[in-house]
Amino acid sequence: QVQLQESGPGLVKPSETLSLSCAVSGYAMSSGYYWGWIRQSPEKGLEWIGSIYHSGGSYYNPSLESRVSLSVDTSKNQFSLKLRSVTAADTAVYYCARHWPNRSRFDTWGQGTLATVSS
Amino acid sequence: DIQMTQSPSSLSASLGDRVTITCRASQSITDYLNWYQQKPGKAPNLLIHSASTLQSGVPSRFSGSGSGTDFNLTISSLQPEDFAVYYCQQSDRTPFNFGPGTRVDIK
Numbered sequence: 001q002v003q004l005q006e007s008g009p010g011l012v013k014p015s016e017t018l019s020l021s022c023a024v025s026g027y028a029m030s031s032g033y034y035w036g037w038i039r040q041s042p043e044k045g046l047e048w049i050g051s052i053y054h055s056g057g058s059y060y061n062p063s064l065e066s067r068v069s070l071s072v073d074t075s076k077n078q079f080s081l082k083l084r085s086v087t088a089a090d091t092a093v094y095y096c097a098r099h100w101p102n103r104s105r106f107d108t109w110g111q112g113t114l115a116t117v118s119s
Numbered sequence: 120d121i122q123m124t125q126s127p128s129s130l131s132a133s134l135g136d137r138v139t140i141t142c143r144a145s146q147s148i149t150d151y152l153n154w155y156q157q158k159p160g161k162a163p164n165l166l167i168h169s170a171s172t173l174q175s176g177v178p179s180r181f182s183g184s185g186s187g188t189d190f191n192l193t194i195s196s197l198q199p200e201d202f203a204v205y206y207c208q209q210s211d212r213t214p215f216n217f218g219p220g221t222r223v224d225i226k
Contacts, residue, residue, distance in 0.1 A: 045206075045217060045218075046208075046220075047217070048213075048214055048215040048216070048217070059213060062120075062213075103151060103153070103168050104151070104210035105153045105168040105210060106155075106165060107165045107174065109162035109163060109164070111162055
């Protein structure tokens, strides 16, 4: 059974970079699928951030594309998110999820991690 | 971008009730529509994909219908574990936007 677990600092200062990782267990990422990040805040609801293929190809939400980068490390079976120049508006629960490219559905999610932007 | 709306934003229902939630897309997405259930403090859980295909392990009391711009999620007989927030998500093109959610609570 596939499981995902987010990790990273819960508090980030304004203008700095938010870095999160997602460890995947029960499935070898090198076997396929896309892997995505979604965030949730009371103000914006659920917002897709971007997705990355196991080989490294990625695509992003245009609203965040200038500040986001995703990477994958199949040797560690994990993928990562970096969000630059954060503001209070980036405060949210961040989820990682397995992204089926066929019909672009997110079928398995991590438990989520709260990232707060504050000085 | 394709914008998603849902109605109602919340509803109160009793155990055993039949409940229908509506999702509308700002332009046609054929059947590229997914539904999720979210309980407090938990991640969303995929219920239905491709507008009407039940995800493995999801009870058959959940069903989805629609195409184009208008979609429905129906719970045929509401159970205690169904009180939650339900979201639709379009998967026709990026960005993969979600609806604002419909909260189902106990009457």
